[in-house]
Amino acid sequence: MMTSKIIPVDPFDLVIFGxxxxxxxxxxxxxxxxRFIDGQIPKNSRIIGLARSxxxxxxxxxxxxxxxxxxxxxKDFDSEQVNHFISCIHYIKNDVNSDEDWDTLQSLLxxxxxxxxxxxxxxxPGLFAPIVEQLGRLNLAENSRLVVEKPFxxxxxxxxxxxxxxxNVYKEEAIYRIDHYLGKETVQNLMALRFANKxxxxxxxxxHIDHIQITAAESLGVEGRGEYYDNxxxxxxxxxxxxxxxxxxxxxxxxxxxxxxxMRDEKLKVLRALQPxxxxxxxxxTVRGQYLGAPDKPGxxxxxxxQGSQTETYVALKVKINSWRWAGTPFYLRTGKxxxxxxxxxxxxxRSTPHSIFGQIDTPIWPNILVIRLQPDEGxxxxxxxxxxxxxxxxxxxxxxxxxxxxxxxxxxxxPDAYERLIMDVIRGNQTLFMRDDEVEAAWQWIDPIIxxxxxxxxxxxxxxxxxxxPTGAVELIARDHRRWRDVIV
Ligand code: NAD
Numbered sequence: 001m002m003t004s005k006i007i008p009v010d011p012f013d014l015v016i017f018g019x020x021x022x023x024x025x026x027x028x029x030x031x032x033x034x035r036f037i038d039g040q041i042p043k044n045s046r047i048i049g050l051a052r053s054x055x056x057x058x059x060x061x062x063x064x065x066x067x068x069x070x071x072x073x074x075k076d077f078d079s080e081q082v083n084h085f086i087s088c089i090h091y092i093k094n095d096v097n098s099d100e101d102w103d104t105l106q107s108l109l110x111x112x113x114x115x116x117x118x119x120x121x122x123x124x125p126g127l128f129a130p131i132v133e134q135l136g137r138l139n140l141a142e143n144s145r146l147v148v149e150k151p152f153x154x155x156x157x158x159x160x161x162x163x164x165x166x167x168n169v170y171k172e173e174a175i176y177r178i179d180h181y182l183g184k185e186t187v188q189n190l191m192a193l194r195f196a197n198k199x200x201x202x203x204x205x206x207x208h209i210d211h212i213q214i215t216a217a218e219s220l221g222v223e224g225r226g227e228y229y230d231n232x233x234x235x236x237x238x239x240x241x242x243x244x245x246x247x248x249x250x251x252x253x254x255x256x257x258x259x260x261x262x263m264r265d266e267k268l269k270v271l272r273a274l275q276p277x278x279x280x281x282x283x284x285x286t287v288r289g290q291y292l293g294a295p296d297k298p299g300x301x302x303x304x305x306x307q308g309s310q311t312e313t314y315v316a317l318k319v320k321i322n323s324w325r326w327a328g329t330p331f332y333l334r335t336g337k338x339x340x341x342x343x344x345x346x347x348x349x350x351r352s353t354p355h356s357i358f359g360q361i362d363t364p365i366w367p368n369i370l371v372i373r374l375q376p377d378e379g380x381x382x383x384x385x386x387x388x389x390x391x392x393x394x395x396x397x398x399x400x401x402x403x404x405x406x407x408x409x410x411x412x413x414x415x416p417d418a419y420e421r422l423i424m425d426v427i428r429g430n431q432t433l434f435m436r437d438d439e440v441e442a443a444w445q446w447i448d449p450i451i452x453x454x455x456x457x458x459x460x461x462x463x464x465x466x467x468x469x470x471p472t473g474a475v476e477l478i479a480r481d482h483r484r485w486r487d488v489i490v
Contacts, residue, residue, distance in 0.1 A: 009427045011042040012116035013109060017131055018123035019049025019091065020063070023149065028122060029064050029089075030071040031419040036085045037076060040424060043084065048108060050094040060091035076414070096127050096134070106138050117144040118176075118426050125151055129165040136169035147176045147426055150241055151232070152435070155451070156444035163437050172437060176426050181242040181344075182433040183418030183425075185405060186378040187249060190346070193372070193380065195254050200370075203350065206329040210367065211481075213332045213347040214246050216374075217488045219467070221291060221338040222313070226304035233311040233451075234288075238335040240447045244271065245435070246374075247331055250346055251321055260431035264439060271442035275320040282453035288461035289314030289471035291338040297466055300338075310454070312461045313337045316474035317450075318481075332478055332485070338466045340488045344374040347486050362395040371486075378415060379404035 014032075016024055035041050049060060064086055068077065090108065094101040109117065119135060121128050128148060135141045146166065153159025166175060181187060194201055203209070216238055222229045229237070248267035255262035277285055291313050293299035300313050314336030321331065350368040358365070364385075371381040380403045388395040406415055425433055462471040469475075469488045478485055 006038050006040050008040050008042055009424055010116050011045045011114045012118065012427045013046045013048060013112055013114045014118050014120060014423070014427070015048045015050065015105070015109075016120045016122055017050050017094075017096070017127070018121070019060070020051035020053055020055075021122055023122050024049070025063075025067045026071060027417065027419050028120070028423070029067050031417050031423060033068055033072060033082070033085050034076065034414075034416070035420055035424060036088075037078065037081050041088075043088070045088055045114065046108075046112075047089045048092065048105070049089060050092050050105065052093070052095050054093050055091055057089075057091050061086045061089055064089055073414075096123070096130050099134075102134060102138055106140065109140060116427055116429075118147060119144060120147040120149075120423075120426075122149055125149075125154075125162075129162060132166050132169050141169045145174045145176060145426055145429070146170045147178060147423075149178050151236060152177050152241075152440050153444060154231075154236065156441060156448050159440055159444050163441070167437070173431070175434075175437070176422075176431060177435040177437075177440060178422060179241045179245050179435055180418040180422065181245055181374070182249075182435075183420075183422040184374050184378065185415060185418075186372055186374045186380075187246065188421075188433075189378075189380070189405075190249055190372055191258070195258075201254070205325045206327055208350055209329050210349045210351045211330050211332065211483060212250060212349070213334075213486060214243055214250070214345075215333075215347070215486070215488065216242060216335040216344040217339040217341060218335075218337045219339060219342045221297065221300065221466070222303050224303075226300070227306075229313075230304040230306055230309055230311045234313055234315045234335050234337070235447060235451055239315060239317070239333060240443050241435075243333045243335060244443050244446075246346055247319065247333065248439075250348075251323075251326060251331070253325070258432065260434075261436075263432055264436045268436070268439050268442055270321060270323075271439060271446065273321050273323045273326075274446050275322050276446065276449060277317070277319075277453070278449040279453050279456075282450045283457055285318040285477070286450060286454075287314075287316045287471055287473040287477050288312035288454060289316075289336060289464045289474070290461040291336075291466050292463050294338075294466035297338075299466070310460050312454075314339075314461070314464060314470050314474070316470065316477055318477060330481065332483075334470065334474060334485070336464075336470050340467050340469055343376065343488065345486075346372040346374075348372070349483075358394065358396065362393065364396060366398045373404075377404045377406065379406075 018024060068082060092104045121131055153162050248270045251270045252266040255266045290300050301307050301309055316334035319331040319333060348370040352367045353365055356365050366385050369383045373379050382401045383398050385396050386399040388397050462473045464471040
């Protein structure tokens with residue numbers, strides 16, 4: 001059984017811009033509550049929430065209570081603890097664009113007893129730079145940390161511009177760019193699997209690995225945010241950050257130690273080694289899709305109110321990494337909305353044995369497949385070929401060695417949300433699981449020409465049925481290499 005020792009962090013002031021928004025209500029407030037009941041948050045810490053609505057402290061605390069009722073499990077909802085937690089929350093009405101609304105925040109933070117101060121930007125990306133400028137103007141940036149939600153830029157030029165604006169006020173050591181996939185338990189377990197075991201690392205290269213698939217499938221569509229999504233698309237929303245980060249962690253060389261810059265240096269090398277996909281190469285190695293309607297659901301074109309939209313809700317890519325370790329092992333990435341299931345996984349398919357000493361009919365040998373499952377049921381699964389038990393001939397079968405983390409962790413164990421770790425890492429000052437500016441830029445540098453090639457081609461994404469596995473073009477993309485995707489089922 002797993003045991004976890006909770007080490008309390010120092011008392012802190014966490015200022016959340018956009019506290020009345022969807023992310024704060026669904027994630028940030030509940031995850032802070034979970035850290036609180038686990039005894040990690042000292043009681044004199046303060047969560048200071050800002051938003052545009054005219055609300056009193058009392059009214060906002062009531063809203064937070066409602067948010068907790070909807071998101072926290074019955075088992076973990078303890079009224080006394082909830083009251084204590086809620087009393088740590090302070091609400092300030094603040095319109096970022098008005099110079100007048102900042103006095104209350106300034107006076108609350110001036111001479112604050114808590115030494116750790118962090119500002120969390122849970123607002124639309126267009127407000128990141130104006131907020132940071134205000135923090136600089138009010139001298140609140142010095143000695144504080146800045147947490148920036150995704151997306152960090154829309155392309156390379158806008159990411160550089162945003163970096164310039166933020167970098168005028170904050171040093172890189174104080175900037176925490178969130179990619180919540182990095183906070184997932186399995187993703188960190190990938191580091192343990194690769195670098196705390198002797199078993200896999202000698203095999204972790206193109207001599208032994210045939211190919212790698214990385215999938216992030218969503219069953220939901222754009223759900224009322226079609227017009228917003230239409231300016232983004234799956235490539236920017238999922239591939240530039242989450243999928244490329246997973247690819248980096250899977251492909252990187254061992255860092256010399258598990259620390260922020262050592263890790264990020266290695267991830268950056270992977271991003272820089274990605275074979276560029278431009279023009280014809282981009283069109284040949286990528287597939288875009290757009291979901292159609294279902295009997296009870298509108299299709300994407302109706303949801304985004306733009307019948308001519310060429311925005312992709314699905315993308316599949318074949319990616320090569322130009323390095324000694326990976327030359328000859330393609331990575332296939334895919335992500336999409338309104339697919340058959342909600343799942344995310346990394347699948348490592350090893351090469352077949354060079355020769356079978358068994359016959360062909362009853363004794364096939366399957367390639368070993370290691371599945372690193374991020375969602376649902378976080379865990380690892382390794383399939384190996386074993387003998388069918390019992391007398392009566394020698395037959396083989398494919399046997400899974402399954403390790404679902406929750407199954408191995410006792411009845412009381414709860415899978416922590418990625419944001420729990422990430423927010424506590426901000427307070428601890430640990431940047432290991434956050435993206436550095438050069439990583440973000442290298443990712444955009446690789447992504448931009450692909451989007452440009454799509455735009456230049458003037459073609460529309462391929463339609464696919466709602467709740468299917470995606471467009472047929474994606475099946476063909478991988479079939480060209482005599483391979484197939486793992487089924488999108490859970
Ligand atoms: P939202 O639209 O639900 O909330 C936005 C918040 O910003 C609200 O509290 C609103 O009052 C506040 N706000 C708007 N204009 C303001 C102004 N002029 N001055 C002060 N406050 C203002 O947005 P969200 O879904 O909570 O997303 C917040 C950020 O998190 C975005 O950058 C988004 O890309 C990112 N994000 C969200 C999710 C999610 O699941 N919602 C997931 C990943 C990343």
